[in-house]
Amino acid sequence: MRAYGTVCCWVVLALAGCGGGGGGGTAEVKPEKTSTELAQICSVDNILSGDASTATQKGTLADERNWVKAYLQERYFWYKDIPAVNASDAQFNLSNGSAWQNFANSLSNYFYAQLTPKRTASGAAVDKFSFVQGTYSWNQFSQGAELGYGWLLSEQGSGSARRIWISHVFPINQAGFAAQTGLKRGDEIVGVDGYAVNVTANATSVDRVLTPAVAGTHSFLVKRQGQTNTETVFLTASTTVLPQAEHKVVTDSQGVKWGYLLFNAHVESAQAPLLAALSDFKTQKVDQLVVDLRYNGGGYLALASAVAYGVAGPVRTQGKTFETVRHSDKRTSEDESLPFYSADMDGKAIESLSLSRIYVLTTDQTCSASESIINGLRGVDVEVVQIGGTTCGKPYGFVPQDNCGITYAAMEFEGVNNKGQGGYADGFVPQCAASDDLLHALGDPGEAMFATAISRHRGLACPSVAASLALGSTGLSGLGTGARKLIRPEWQRGKIVTPYRPGA
Template identity: 30%
Template structure:
C-alpha cells in the first residue's frame, strides 16, 4: 500500500495548484531555500515549494472550512515539489530518473515520478501511480462517492491481446441493474464499437479509456461482454452515475476440515470503511471463526488510519492477500 498512500498525499496538494499543470510561464518564485534551478541529485526540502501554485485557488477550502493556502508560483515550483516529495517518501525513490522540472508540464512530470522497473512476470513494479482531482478524492475518501458504473475492472492483460474483466461490483449500481447484471469474471469484448481485445491504435485506446473510466456522471457507453462460464456474448448499455462505494463486502464464513474461516473483501481504505470493518469483525467473531482472510487484492489504498484500524480490529491470526 505504501506507493499509493504516499502519492495520494502528493496529489491532494498538487491538485490544489490548478490541476492541469498551470501556465508554465514566468520566472521562479523566491523561497528560503534559494532558487528553483535544477541540479541532478540535489533536492531542496519539499516545504520550500509547498502550496506554490501556477493557478492559485481562492475562497474557502471545503475540506477544512478555511481559506485556501495557495500562493502564487509557477509550474516549475509545482514540479519541484513533486520531485522533492517523491525523493522523500516514494518507496522506490532511488529508481526515479531525475529530470529537469522546468522542461515538463505538471501532469507529465508527475507521470515520470515513479519506477519503470517490472516484476519477473513483466508487470509494472509500481501499479498504483495515478492522479486524482482534489474534490474527486475528497468525495471518494470521505463518503465513498465517485463517478462510474459500479463495476471494478481488472486488466489481466493491458496491451493487445487485452483481457479486461469485472473484479467485483457495487450493490445498487448501474452494473448490477436489470438487464445489465454484470458479475465477477465477465470479460469486456468491445467498448463503443472498439475491439477491447485487439485494437492497438491510440484512437482505439482513447475510446476504451473513455468508456471504461467515465469522467463524470451521466455518460452513456455501450459494451459487448461475455459472462463468466458462458460462450455467448451480449451487448449492454450503461450510464455512469455517482456511485457510493461499499468498501467492505462479501462478509461470510467458510467451513473447512481445518476449521472455520471468516472472509472479508476489503476494497478501500476510506473513511466509510471503519464502521463497516467493525461490523464485519463483530459478525465473524460471533460466528466463532478460527482464522480470518482479509482479501485486499483490489484495494487501491487510502487513509493510513483505516489501515491501522483494520489491523487492530482484525488480528489475531490473519492472512492478508
C-alpha cells in the same frame, strides 16, 4: 472547478512515464525557500487551483516547480538520490498543446524526473508508487467515493488479444450500476459503445468509457459467464460511495465455520462494514478466518492497524507496535510507532477475535496498507497463511500534500513491524499459489483461492496452479496467477498516514 478533478488524473498521470531520469544540462540549485514559503503560488494556467486546501495567489509554472523541488528535498524518502534536472529543459516547459495541458504535463514531467532511479534485487523500480493527482479527485477517493459503474474490471493481453472481465460487482442497488442490471463476476466485456475491446485502434475510446472522467450512460456488449451469445447492457457512470468491505459466514464440507472478509480498500467507507463483519464473526463464533485482500491496493494505515487488532485481540497486541514509520535521516524526529488500534478512525470500539492464525488471499494487486496487515500480524506472532500470488511490494507510504489543487504523494517513509521486519520491496510470497478464479463468486468455498485455504487448513499439500484454476471450458482457460490486472489507476495503491488518530 470540481468538474476538473478527474481530468488531472488523466492528463497528468498519463505522462507519468515521460519524466524518466534527469533532464541533463545544469542541475538546479537547492531551493532557498521552504515548501511552506513557496506553497499555493499557482500558475494562471492551473485550472485546479480552485480546489486548493488553502488560499492561493497568482503565480507561474516556475513557482509551482519551485514548490515541487522544495517539497521533494524536504520530504522524499530517497532525497539523496534525486537526479539533477534542469528546469529550463523542454520537457518541463511544453508548448505543443493547450495552456492547461502544457502546464499539467510540464509539471508532471518535472515531478517524475526527480524520483530515485534505484532498483530492487529483482530489478524493479524501488519507487514505482509516488504520484500526483487532482486534490478533489483524491479527496473523493480517500472518502470511498468513485466515479464509475459499481464494478471492478480486470484485463489480460493487448491489441487483438485483449480481454476484459468483471472481477467484482459491488452490492449496491443504484440506477445504472452493474448490480442492478444483473451483471456478475466472470462476465466478459467484449465491446463498449460499439467499439470492440480487442481492436488496437479502439483502445483509447474503450478506456475512456471504462475509466470515465464524467458521468454519463454507455452501452456494453457482454458475454455472460459460460455463454457464447452476447447482449447489450446500458450502464450509467456516476459518483457514489462504494461498500469496500463485505463478509459472510460459511460452513465447509467438514463442518468448519469460516468467517470470510472481502476487504477492497482502506478508505473511510470501509469502516462500518469492517466493524460489522468482526462483530458478526464473534457472535457466530467462527472457527477460522480468511481475509480476502486480492484487490486491495491500500489506503489508511490506521485502518489496517484496527483490522489487525480485530484479528489478534488485546492480549497479543498489548504494548506492541503495529508498524513503526521510519523517515529519511533528516526527519528521524518524525519517526512514529503506531499501536494496534482498538478503535476505528472515528473512535468506535472494535470487536476482537483473538486468533493465532488467519488465512490471507493475495495477488500482485495487494499493496501497501494491505501488506502492513500481513507484516504487522507476523510481528506479534499471528500465523498468516498467505494464499494466491506475490504481493506488489510496497513497504513505503506518504502523507498527502496539496499545492494549488494538486495532491502530491512522494514516498516519505518505510514501515517495519514490532520485530523490526520490513523491506519487502519485492512483495510477500504466498505459501500456496492459487489463481483468482472467475468461475466462482467471491466467498464461495469452491473458489480456487478460498478452496486452497480450506485445503491447507486440513493439512493437505498446496495444489498446483493449474489445479487451482479449475476454469473448465468456459473461455476463461489459459489465465495463470497474476495474468490479469485490475483496470484502475496506479495511484490508488498507497499507504497513508492520517493527520489524526483513532482512540487507543
